[in-house]
Amino acid sequence: MMAIPGRLYGIGVGPGDPELLTLKALRLLKAAPVLAYFVAKGKKGNAFGIVEAHLSESQIRLPLIYPVTTESLPPPLSYETVIADFYDTAAAVVAGHLDAGRDVAVICEGDPFFYGSYMYLHDRLAPRFEVEVVPGVCSMLGGAAVLGAPLVYRNQSLSVLSGVLPEDELRRRLADADAAVIMKLGRNFEKVRRVLDDLGLAGRALYVERATMQNQRIVPLAEVDPMASPYFSLLIVPGEKWQG
Template sequence: MTTTGRLYGVGLGPGDPELITLKAARLIEAADVVAYHAARHGRSNARAIAAGHLSEGQIEEALIYPVTTETTDHPGGYQGAIDEFYEQSAARLAAHLDAGRDVVVLAEGDPFFYGSYMHMHKRLADRYETTVVPGVTSVSAASAVLGRPLMERDEVLTVLPGTLPPAELAARLAATDSAAVMKLGRTFSGVRDALAEAGRLDDAWYVERATMSSERTGRLADVDPATVPYFSMALLPSPAAAAFGAPAPEPAAEGGVTVVGLGPGAGEWLTPEAKAAVAAADDVIGYGPYVDRVPANPRQRKHPSDNRVEAERAAFALDLAKRGRRVVVVSSGDPGVFAMAAAVLEVAEDPQWKDVPVRIVPGLTAAQAVASRAGAPLGHDFCILSLSDRLKPWPVIEKRLIAAAGADLVIAIYNPASKTRREQLVRAREVLLAHRAGQTPVIVGRDVGGPQESLRVTTLAELDPATVDMRCLLIIGSSQTRAVQRADGSTFVYTPRNYPA
């Protein structure tokens, strides 16, 4: 007889990993399956909080919402799409439970306090043994952050969702001693109007991401609605708390610049470290198309710019960081490969920015992405060259091409052509043909990881420079690189690990 697994709804607290309970930590570490909800960008606050307790070999189930606040073409509308998602998610967890695996569903705050876990509980708790582990709520965290009690003696605390109509909110706020209004974000203006109508605006405090590194607090009346994220709340503390006075002023922000590699384009190629760095930033700086790849966040300011102003972009980032802003500079691929890391570090040598922290977060390179799609052309020694002569003269590029070709290295070529640079690839092909056989395999990858991805395997003799643009990356094989036709008609390109004596 097969024994089913046990379902656990585990509260993680409001954000600070040190607020995870001992029981929650123990269950997370021992679980066969760890599940968590996330928006379509793939980031999960719950997983980030619990990351230090995840164990090797665990199965992770990311339950990705099909919609958040946007419209949907689902026949049942928004609610129909969400209900279907919950049913499918519950079925995924049930398959693990039926197989005898224990499943921990991570929940920010408390699982039964406006938590996504409850939707799994309603669908599964009648069929499987279930344990719910409470967590510190965001309301408790916000009160602690402000240093102001919620209520005392006979005072009444009311917890309200900001999604209520402003008139109903105002009536409830006027009739209670203290209150917490959850789910702000887009509802903030209506909540502020309701507090004003109830005559409570002057008593209201704002708390954003309580206990997290990006925590923010202040008088609610002073908050710019455009900067308010979903993970924030309005708090009316105990009337008796007026004796405590205003909370202590926040310490000055410690700014810094983090240069982040977004990878070649596909969302699944973005590393967790890069996701976390982008999510924590106050400002996002970069070439316009790369900045557009960063999900919208009402708390952040985006600063897109042209792709020919790297030094100016770096100086702007360092100046913002010097003033206490947390800045990310985004690059496609890896920031250290023909991208913004070198530009930022070069500009940072200026004494005026000597005290600004700079960190580099790596990303998957375009060369690696194209190589993986083709097979393993970088399986032996290789080099990477850029054909752009904007920052180095063509004679230097040609000299390096000759050296790489003479050394029989596989060559990954970045920036092979653009609208104004059409001759460089023509000349590069001529140089390489003087040292390589015409049948040398050539891979042309375009927009790999993006919506218009294409991959073509040709030869050095048949390579047509007119078909190559700035969105392409070329890999030129060595004398040992092989293109192998497969039974299904596809071609694998690889460079053997051994080189003949």
Template sequence: MASFDPVAGVEPVGGIERVSAGSEPIVQIKSKDPEKSGRLFGLGVGPGDPELITVKALRRLRESAVIAYYAGPRKRGNALTSVESWLREDQQRLPLIYPVTGRPPPPPFDYEGTMRAFYDASAERVAAHLRAGRDVAALCEGDPLFYGSFMYLHDRLADRFETEVVPGVCSVVASASVLQTPLVYRDQTLSVMAGTLPEADLERMLAGAQAAAIMKLGSNFEKVRRVIMALGLGDRALYVERATMTNEQIRPLAEVDPAQVPYFSMILVPGEHWQGA
């Protein structure tokens, strides 16, 4: 175990003097609570590779007494996995365990109400630490405000406590990097959508897109692939699962087994190469 603390040393060396360098945060801090309380950090930890965290998020991570993260029952959660190598033993873990994962049970099960109650309770567990004066880092795969579950904590806590959101590398650009494909040239439009959409909506969205990213595949993969093939986009579409994680897989779209597609998978339809360049 090295005694070296990577964050203590993370500071610019040489070059010009910058108001923003060092410990001064540029990212806006919303503070509406006159009470002395801990700070809430919504940290984008990136797509999976521990080194794709930003220097700022890493610094906030190491400053926080409490590390909050979402995970499925009996799972560690991808966000915790990607930062665990940076954590110290004295940092308290606060797991927020989803009551439902995968396809929700049909009514009369109240899915929306169950999730609302879960997010309410999660926010109160985080708030208890903040009120006690402890900084809380809420971990988010990718970026906190881009399909991230941090949004539900933000909606409940940002007006009550000093809150800082540190943006992260989102899965869309991480997927483009591992696929080594330029995603959008010049004034092309990018449409980002969830594979959970109904087939007709997917077809309409994809037909009108110059470049597209389809997230949240999992059990929706077969439907998404059908739409892509019907639109004649099969040759342009690229598939990757768990981009930048240790078990990353890149496969031709035609060879993907729909029964094996994880939630953390993505199809990109890159924009046409700019002919001028």
């Protein structure tokens, strides 16, 4: 007799502070027979570090190890092709456990559907299996909290932008924004800072690295070393204050 397929859980574990794990995430995490997590080769991974203390010895740990961690690859390699093949393989591995009747919890730093790696498994597996997604505190909200920066007042709108955008496009979108969060900085930092200076927004912009983590750093925009801005960094341009 064929096993009843397991259920897939996409679980957001928050931006770094273990206490920002939700009660629902913790309950499902502890109950799952298989815990899957994305990680770079030779690393433990931030998401795994957040939940490690809550795991039991009986749970199967399923690391999904990235083949590359940079989008810059020598020809003829294509990052898009390499990473798409990786997600195909990772989905097949997870599906093997689900087909065997084991529930799988895939943990994801922040929120699964907000720049979360989980979404690439979701797109591949949700048509075939029962799925539940548990939202998590995303990095931009963790950043706003530690910076003490209300994001949007009253009827303002918030733009979430990628620092990878071409400079002209980034300038256009920021010029039209009431408030903005800029992510994916890293090597794009100097370009982003230049655009903020050009638009006269540098005075409002706030920068944080690894928000809510133990090694969190808040640095004045002008003092950020563009060659040392880590992946887990973001910029917030809060909305203009409104005295309600």
